Amino acid sequence: MSKANDMFVQILESAVEPFGLRSKDFIVLTAIDTMGPQSQQQLASTHGIDRTTMVSVVDGLERLGLVQRARNPDDRRKYAIGLTSEGQALLRHKVAPAMLDALDNFLAPFSPDERELFNKLLWRLVYERDSPGEDEAGERA
Amino acid sequence: MSKANDMFVQILESAVEPFGLRSKDFIVLTAIDTMGPQSQQQLASTHGIDRTTMVSVVDGLERLGLVQRARNPDDRRKYAIGLTSEGQALLRHKVAPAMLDALDNFLAPFSPDERELFNKLLWRLVYERDSPGEDEAGERA
């Protein structure tokens, strides 16, 4: 299990590394692209990242010009972290395809049917537990 | 995937934590129990642990009286790290059962058939790749 995850992480990491990104960056970019501008807290808590770590993640993305900090007019304590047009373009046309490639690479030993099966099993393994919340939206593969 | 692994690690970690152990300790203890006394290098390289990290792992296990350092008579540079009788007893009668429980807990969402299926898929995912070596012995679940 841990070995599989190590491979997974390493494959994804080297997929985004050419763009100067880490996998956390990809998660954040994707979250903004699909859910719209969000505060750092939202981005952090939704994806299990620490709030203080989020600062440096956004710092990096902003430095790369992929993201911009705007104040949320409804609550000026919060930012509204949004993608720049370059950020959106890079994410959609370059990074996302690279990630799909990487995922394909990771699942290389499997046939299409097996991929779906594995995905379903993994999903159940994570979300189908009695104790805590089993309601969550789509995230990592 | 990463979420599943996080759960896995956390469940295993809290399974051995009551004994004052970390998962690395369990790996090492099991390795010695099944393969016999070994040098620290062997233990380290076999399981992807750094050699210098191994020092402190064995330190801890020795401090708990579960393991003892003896010199390898054939090569006195090396240790022959062996289980004490307490170590072996604790591992076999307490820790290993706790780990099985934890694994059972982890796989709770699955039926017996699904467990076997998932295990097989995971195994293939890790070892059935064209590039590097696909020969390895049994390790983590």
Place this chain on the structure above:
DNA sequence: GCCTGTCAATCAGTGAAGCTGACGATTTAT
């Protein structure tokens, strides 16, 4: 018997990564 090279274990120091706790700025509640 030595001299050189290699390997096992150890240790100090380094560096990455995340987290805690505190702070200013702002919002919300009483």
Place this chain on the structure above:
DNA sequence: ATAAATCGTCAGCTTCACTGATTGACAGGC
């Protein structure tokens, strides 16, 4: 208006593994 809570930030701490160097032990050439 005052108090409590929230967002982003930063300094400092902890954890963890790794690098490089040191000591003791083996192996081979001569």
